[in-house]
Amino acid sequence: MRIAVIGSGYVGLVTAACLADSGNHVTGVDMDEGKVRRLREGHVPFFEPGLSELLTSNMQAGRLRFTTDLGPAVTGAEVVFLAVGTPPKPDGSADLSMIEAAARQVAQCLTGPCIMVVKSTVPVGSGARLDEIARRTTSHRCPVVSNPEFLKEGDAVNDFMRPDRVVIGTDDAHAGDIIAELYGPFVRNNKPILRMSRTASELCKYAANAYLATRISFINEISEICERFGVDVSEVRLGMGTDARIGLHFLYPGVGYGGSCFPKDVQALASSARSVGATCEILDSVHRRNQTQRERMTRRILERFNGNVRGKRFAAWGVAFKPKTDDVREAPALSVIEALLAGGASVAVHDPKAMETTRAVLGSRVEYCEDAYAATRGADALLIFTEWNEFRSPDFQRLKSDMKQPLIFDGRNLYDARTMQRYNFEYHSIGRPTVKP
Structure with a gap:
């Protein structure tokens, strides 16, 4: 044709x-x-x-x-x-x-x-x-x-x-x-x-994306509950997701969803629904939970530094909202980085594919590192925002020697607690007990 x-x-x-x-x-x-x-x-x-x-x-x-x-x-x-x-x-x-x-x-x-x-x-x-x-x-x-x-x-x-x-x-x-x-x-x-019908087709696209976003926000809410009780969300996730009625897809706790679709589509569906008199309690909650999840990571970092990050150096691994893309639209990393910059911190970023798209947003306000370890050199903490494969098995001994202190805030739960204990890292993840050296 x-x-x-x-x-x-x-x-x-x-x-x-x-x-x-x-x-x-x-x-x-x-x-x-x-x-x-x-x-x-x-x-x-x-x-x-x-x-x-x-x-x-x-x-x-x-x-x-x-x-x-x-x-x-x-x-x-x-x-x-x-x-x-x-x-x-x-x-x-x-x-x-x-x-x-x-x-x-x-x-x-x-x-x-x-x-x-x-x-x-x-x-x-x-x-x-x-x-x-x-x-x-x-x-x-x-x-x-x-x-x-x-x-x-x-x-x-x-x-x-x-x-x-x-x-x-x-x-x-x-x-x-x-x-x-x-x-x-x-x-x-x-x-x-x-x-x-044409109208059903239009709605099913929004409904599909809103449901996937709902699963992410749900497991993120469960992750906070797990933190309060001292429970490992990874175990809860498996206990839920292996139920054939539920499944494991999109049940990954993290720092929140981003990109060009989920944030936009959840709000657009809610807006169009309200225009015809429908209530949107779940959709509104999904959006609010996602915003809260970003704020929670920022708050945990600030609390660890007693509310003062002025003069501190942070390494950010990953800015893209997910791996295998350079898309930083609505990326959770940007929200956290902006808050740290506003507090007087400096941030060095590395992303395998999203350096130029990050530069288009953050300009010269952060340091851009072509090598992941260059970002962590002299860092007070490492922040992980994107689960790129190259971040899954780093040289922890090198990290420990390069950083001012062995401190990681992992927004994607990449590392095992026992590994962190073995290398004497202080490790903060999502929905899991904090590891102290």
Whole structure:
């Protein structure tokens, strides 16, 4: 098929590259000339395993190209994917101005029938608004289909190529058939294509993310209870998660969730629900708990230093909100680092992939170390925010000799208490008893 993908952000690039790889001819459209130029040169603007190679191979094969010119990209396209941002407004609701503008521009460029597919995460009822925009703008048939993405940063290519399910939301049977055909190559392992109403499709994306965020906030709340009772949350987690009705996925206590999806989507779902008179007690609690979890780590650090971190040096291992990505949007590390800087501390950071994205946020206010041990040299404490594999088995003897004192605050529970005792570290983790040397 001939396909256009509007937006070359995270979702748009993965969608364009994977659809091209299955034999379609795909044009990616973005209004940022610099970004398009770099994409043509094979430079992906963010880190995502396997994506750069996929883009390069499909551009070389002639199945994938990028442009700033919407008209030629849309002309003759059978399917146009909308993958533009829907950022949060100050009240938490989704800002639909960009996707509405994109839909209008696409409709203006149509020279024949086309299916408009919404990949962006949008509130319930957004598809109807886009449908109305298309009908008012063009005389050509242009049904709007909801097709939410369920990509995990760090494993997005695999998620697209081998999805757990494909959700297609439309009451237009023909449009649904075309989109189902498009996804045929990706569901040969008998994973389901779920066809439903457009509004149900829009809601299921928010509901899925909100539920995963709920699991994280729940286990984080349990972790605080464990700390109060002197219980190890790791044991409680296994006792819960091995129940087949519960499972272990997303039951990892930590310093809180971040990224471009969970924080935004939980608040957007609550905002849209309130707009129709629904109560959101659980959703509001999920968000509050996540904020509390970040504050708890900051508070524990400050308490350990008797409320005064002025002149102290902290090493931060990991800033990205999760491993295998350079995304620092809503990263818990940033909240803690900002609080320490405000208290007069200095912070040296190391992240295997997120140094440049961190620099874009924190600028020259922190020290950037290309080596993890350079960050810990002379540090009063090591703070761990991201569970990168390279942090799992460090040289503890070297750490101990490099640091001013053997003190670790582990926001991801990477280390075993017995190991910390053996090396005489003071070790503060999440939901587990503190280890004292």
